[in-house]
Amino acid sequence: xxxxxxxxxxxxxxxxxxxxxxxxxxxxxxxxxxxxxxxxxxxxxxxxxxxxxxxxxxxxxxxxxxxxxxxxxxxxxxxxxxxxxxxxxxxxxxxxxxxxxxxxxxxxxxxxxxxxxxxxxxxxx
Amino acid sequence: xxxxxxxxxxxxxxxxxxxxxxxxxxxxxxxxxxxxxxxxxxxxxxxxxxxxxxxxxxxxxxxxxxxxxxxxxxxxxxxxxxxxxxxxxxxxxxxxxxxxxxxxxxxxxxxxxxxxxxxxxxxxx
DNA sequence: CTAACAAGTAACCTTTCGGTTACCAATGAC
DNA sequence: GTCATTGGTAACCGAAAGGTTACTTGTTAG
Numbered sequence: 001x002x003x004x005x006x007x008x009x010x011x012x013x014x015x016x017x018x019x020x021x022x023x024x025x026x027x028x029x030x031x032x033x034x035x036x037x038x039x040x041x042x043x044x045x046x047x048x049x050x051x052x053x054x055x056x057x058x059x060x061x062x063x064x065x066x067x068x069x070x071x072x073x074x075x076x077x078x079x080x081x082x083x084x085x086x087x088x089x090x091x092x093x094x095x096x097x098x099x100x101x102x103x104x105x106x107x108x109x110x111x112x113x114x115x116x117x118x119x120x121x122x123x124x125x
Numbered sequence: 126x127x128x129x130x131x132x133x134x135x136x137x138x139x140x141x142x143x144x145x146x147x148x149x150x151x152x153x154x155x156x157x158x159x160x161x162x163x164x165x166x167x168x169x170x171x172x173x174x175x176x177x178x179x180x181x182x183x184x185x186x187x188x189x190x191x192x193x194x195x196x197x198x199x200x201x202x203x204x205x206x207x208x209x210x211x212x213x214x215x216x217x218x219x220x221x222x223x224x225x226x227x228x229x230x231x232x233x234x235x236x237x238x239x240x241x242x243x244x245x246x247x248x249x250x
Numbered sequence: 251c252t253a254a255c256a257a258g259t260a261a262c263c264t265t266t267c268g269g270t271t272a273c274c275a276a277t278g279a280c
Numbered sequence: 281g282t283c284a285t286t287g288g289t290a291a292c293c294g295a296a297a298g299g300t301t302a303c304t305t306g307t308t309a310g
Contacts, residue, residue: 013150019153025141042286051268058268112224113220168255177301180299201255
């Protein structure tokens with residue numbers, strides 16, 4: 001590896017970036033927080049963790065590279081938003097590849113999601 | 126953190142193990158290979174990669190800790206099998222947590238999975 | 251029995267990860 | 281204008297990840 005003169009194909013694919021970004025518990029938690037409260041600032045997000053603001057910024061960068069987080073400058077603040085699109089792409093790939101293991105499961109899934117949606121409707125009414 | 130006398134909760138959850146195991150491209154590829162050809166040996170699996178057999182063994186260990194791979198000794202060989210269960214758990218958690226982002230998508234997903242299953246049926250007939 | 255073969259372990263090395271502190275730049279409040 | 285506040289960068293550090301080679305163990309073949 002160190003003595004290999006030929007450049008190996010270690011280019012990072014989109015899937016690599018997404019899985020890598022999701023590999024850290026704090027980053028998954030960040031997505032949860034941003035999903036619940038879109039438009040948080042960097043400091044607002046950092047306040048939920050024990051590590052420093054700078055560490056938070058680095059995690060944000062990882063999430064942004066993977067496309068899981070988008071941000072918008074607003075004055076001196078930066079507003080953060082969760083973006084589900086890359087996760088949906090991963091879902092598509094894996095449900096295709098592993099479809100033979102999913103027989104009869106997607107229906108349950110749909111039921112749960114619909115039940116959730118209904119519960120939300122009731123709450124709002 | 127270094128000066129913190131209180132033990133932080135850095136215990137590894139099942140979700141941590143699964144996401145961590147999936148974070149490496151080669152390990153995801155291994156699951157693909159085992160899904161296509163269940164019961165491969167360690168060497169058979171290692172032959173699909175450029176790195177060494179020992180590196181393969183370490184990857185197998187990571188996958189096994191996460192429950193994504195199970196193995197069965199058979200003589201001097203070790204037969205490897207993919208186990209989808211942990212992934213299904215992750216799916217359940219994420220589809221619950223992110224259900225509000227999934228409106229109208231699960232139906233498409235089910236269609237694709239069913240179409241795949243039908244295609245497989247035809248092939249076998 | 252002996253030789254080959256599959257799997258696993260040990261020790262080591264380099265790179266990446268995840269964090270820190272210290273400093274810098276831009277913006278908003280007053 | 282001054283100064284606090286928000287965000288970002290640089291340099292550094294320890295731990296973990298991911299790989300290697302060398303050696304060991306167990307099992308089948310002949």
